[in-house]
Amino acid sequence: MISLAVDSADSYGGGCTTHFSALLLRSLAGRARLLDYPLLVRLNPAIPWKTRGNAAVVLRLSYEGKLSSLLEEAYELARQYGGDPGVAAIEGNPWRPELRALYHKALTAVVPKDVATSTLEALGGLWVGGKGVVGAIASLAALAPGDDHTYELLFYRRPEALGRERCVDSRRVLQVEASLPGITIFNYSPETLEETASPGGPDPVLAGFRGDVPGHLARFSEALCEEPALWAIFRSNQHTDAHAAPLTGELRPYSAGTLELELVEDPEVIPGGHVIVRGEGVEAAFYAETGVLNEASRLLVKGDRVRVLGTVRKRRRGVPVINAEKLWILELAEKKLELNPRCPRCGSRMESLGRGRGFRCRFCGYRGLEGKVTISLRRALTGEFTPRRLPNLVRPPWRRAQREFEPRTMKVEEILGP
Ligand SMILES: [Zn+2]
Known part of the structure; x- marks a missing residue:
């Protein structure tokens, strides 16, 4: 060989x-x-x-x-x-x-x-x-x-088509997708229902369809409304988390991998809707463009333990930053809410008279030295989260390894x- x-x-x-x-x-x-x-x-x-x-x-x-x-x-x-x-x-x-x-x-x-x-x-x-x-x-x-491993069936354009808009029928992509068992990967966007198989720009690729079973991918040719010049089928490490090894030692820019961290404070939402999650000596950035991944990061609180897969970029204020490509929820901290006590006479929420000076009811005038009450919030955050546009190596949460x-x-x- x-x-x-x-x-x-x-x-x-x-x-x-x-x-x-x-x-x-x-x-x-x-x-x-x-x-x-x-x-x-x-x-x-x-x-x-x-x-x-x-x-x-x-x-x-x-x-x-x-x-x-x-x-x-x-x-x-x-x-x-x-x-x-x-x-x-x-x-x-x-x-x-x-x-x-x-x-x-x-x-x-x-x-x-x-x-x-x-x-x-x-x-x-x-x-x-x-x-x-x-x-x-x-x-x-x-x-x-x-x-x-996974597979990708790639269709390439005729030279005379280069520079013109690609013709791939999103509705047909969805129809083919719906007719196949759940073995295709990110050939359309579940949010916009637009096909995601065709790239932009001067690339010779007309469209690339990804999935776990090579034989099924040929069906996607039905979605092409532009005649391809050539097709080829590849076996690939795409969407297998092949790069998801633990990051160890100093976090150098341009490295990739996973890191477990415990949040030292609640996440910060910065202008643009991006979310910064801080662990001990490290930050993870969840960009707004990542959709559900960004939304999941907003639900974290101080004390949560998570695993982040991503790429390390240059330090920000002396702290290495990981651009998150995937988030695993490992352990959720108890999220508590402190509230003023209710009035024992009429049941309304009382107002504080200042530290150590008790509470007063605005409705019936009751005053008392009751303490604050703490309630635990039930949190339903669990599993793995990936960006809206699935990065090439990232395994979708529902996909099982095929060895x-x-x-x-x-x-x-x-x-x-x-
Ligand atoms: Zn009252």
């Missing part, structure tokens, strides 16, 4: 690594067989210098020929395609511990280029290229046997068309 990985074969002007990989596969058809679906691998979402999405593609191939010539051929095509691509390749088992560790690091931290290249070289792997090299090398060990995968040899035409 040869694993061939490509990253950053794209640019802000258009193009996309998955689209390039589909073209590469087409040119390899007849000379190579696939031993797995092409793999769409998402890495650390906190990396700011990514082009859209920070995705790499890995091909597991049965290929007659030299590793180095395959690498050179892929790199030459990627360079012609655009961007600053990186290509990496390794023969044999790609899930050796060193490469696996590199993959996990690239999901949650910043991996220096020399660390990635020396790890690969020590195992006999090859690499070539620029900015995309780290992502390509780190992705080689993705989706090992037993890893949770079974039966590898088989596939012809390129099975996963690529027309």
Whole structure:
């Protein structure tokens, strides 16, 4: 088995690594067989210098020929395609511990280029290229046997359609969605009922439909009112919480992971509707745009224990801040409300005469030295919360991990068309 990985074969002007990989596969058809679906691998979402999405593609191939010539051929095509691509390749088992560790690091931290290249070289792997090299090398060990995974069916536009508005029928997306068991992921917004499968901008992607069962995704082609030029189906670490490892040590900017914290005060709502949740020496930001995630954070109180998944950004007033992508409620503090006592004569709520001076009833004139009463509020906050627009790696709360995968040899035409 040869694993061939490509990253950053794209640019802000258009193009996309998955689209390039589909073209590469087409040119390899007849000379190579696939031993797995092409793999769409998402890495650390906190990396700011990514082009859209920070995705790499890995091909597991049965290929007659030299590793180095395959690498050179892929790199030459990627360079012609655009961007600053990186290509990496390794023969044999790609899930050796060193490469696996590199993959996990690239999901949650910043991996220096020399660390990635020396790890690969020590195992006999090859690499070539620029900015995309780290992502390509780190992705080689993705989706090992037993890893949770999902699928995405991607449709690409005809060149003459680029620049025009995409045509994807939201009503048809909803109809297809409704006719399938609950195995699709975020192909429409439950709030606006608009399809969310098509990107904006000059991207060659017409639409990408995500779900747990590859066979069902083809049905979404019924929702396309624009003729695609090409389709390809990918296996992916998207929506698996692959980056949800505990953050440890110093919280460095551009790292990602989970952190448990106990609220040291009630959340603060700042201008714009964003919510700041403070723990001991750390803050978590819940942006207004995250919808239900932001709403859930407003219901927290001092003393609550939560787990936050997110990306660490630069310190604010000396304190590291996590941009929240997910919230788990671990333990709720008792929320208490202190009230003035009721009047023993007429039952109205009394007013205070000042500290230690008792209470007076405004209605019947009763005065007394009764104490304040404390009531406990019942709180119904439980479970997990995710943003309205589900980030690429975040697992929706209802989705169960899917770890079974039966590898088989596939012809390129099975996963690529027309
Ligand atoms: Zn009274």
